[in-house]
Amino acid sequence: MGEEFNDLAIVWGHIVAFLDSAVLKWALDLGIADIIQRHGGPTTVSQLSSSLPMPAGNSDNLRRLMCYLVDMGLLSSQAEDLYWLTLAMKFVLSGEAKSLVPFARLTQQGDHNNCLELGPLLEEKGSKSTFKALNGEDLWSYAAKHAEFNKLFNEAMASNARIVMPALIDGCRDVFQGNTSLVDIGGGTGTTLRAIAKAFPFIKCSVLDLPHVIETIPNYPEVEQVELLTSPNFLHI
Ligand SMILES: C[S@@+](CC[C@H](N)C(=O)[O-])C[C@H]1O[C@@H](n2cnc3c(N)ncnc32)[C@H](O)[C@@H]1O
Incomplete structure (x- = not known):
């Protein structure tokens, strides 16, 4: 396939591009940036889930969401299962003067x-x-x-x-x-x-x-x- 894989990657990039916007929306709906900011330091998925209206022990999808946010450059993962805000994510904190x-x-x-x-x-x-x-x-x-x-x-x-x-x-x-x-x-x-x-x-x-x-x-x-x-x-x- 060789060269064709590059073209395939371009098309796949466009097909799934909507996911970035969807994941950002979910992160805002859940208030992930605000919760981590309030926590005041790197936050685990279980610490995050305890602030969300979700059953305890049901955090697999939340962890996937966090990994995707790392991939988008909005969170950094400093150690396994520990997440912190990147400078980019600080632009989507609510109530800040510099908020988008x-x-x-x-x-x-x-x-x-x-x-x-x-x-x-x-x-x-x-x-x-x-x-x-x-x-x-x-x-x-x-x-x-x-x-x-x-x-x-x-x-x-x-x-x-x-x-x-x-x-x-x-x-x-x-x-x-x-x-x-x-x-x-x-x-x-x-x-x-x-x-x-x-x-x-x-x-x-x-x-x-x-x-x-x-x-x-x-x-x-x-x-x-x-x-x-x-x-x-x-x-x-
Ligand atoms: C894209 S917004 C930009 C607002 C602002 N310049 C900024 O950059 O934040 C365009 C603005 O043009 C205004 N607008 C649209 N048609 C207009 C008109 N005929 N006369 C005056 N303002 C108009 C809209 O109400 C809107 O506030």
Whole structure:
């Protein structure tokens, strides 16, 4: 078979790629990272299982899950049956400032995650938006009508901004020096701009977004909030 094995490995990689996302979801559902963090040191499967709603002595599947998380680079296994968080897993601790849990949850819930349905995509003529083809309306109209989804989407965007903005500000100070105003069009709940306004108080910052997004922002004096009342489809999602 020789060379063919490489090709076979590529195809198998794609066939089972969904498992990484599924295992991450299960780990979040079980709160594995949070439990190990609270434990405060390398944790055995039986210590972990005692914090989970599962029968004692029934931990084989949990052990498999832990091994898979090691393989994904989210846990390290320091000795047999002892698991600890890698630096990557620390980004999926809940309640931390640098947490991508909201983004993971957005991609894991149904409204955003039905892209395996091909039929509607083929039926929709000339559509630029897969979300619209699958849900009957674009993502922004959908978010305007579904408060929980709106909250989840906005928090997912903000979670990424909270992580990248400190590095972006530190690495790109020159880009901001000399500017007196900045408008973030489609800037969500203004997390990016609040970080910029804090670092460069001489820049007048304005976030512009759709009403259902702006309405959810607490009043931060450092960032002007502007509701876009008409909705040109400049962002196709
Ligand atoms: C992918 S999110 C990005 C949010 C933010 N810029 C960030 O990076 O975290 C795109 C944003 O564009 C907003 N948006 C979509 N259509 C818009 C429009 N016509 N006018 C203003 N904002 C719009 C959405 O409500 C959403 O907050």
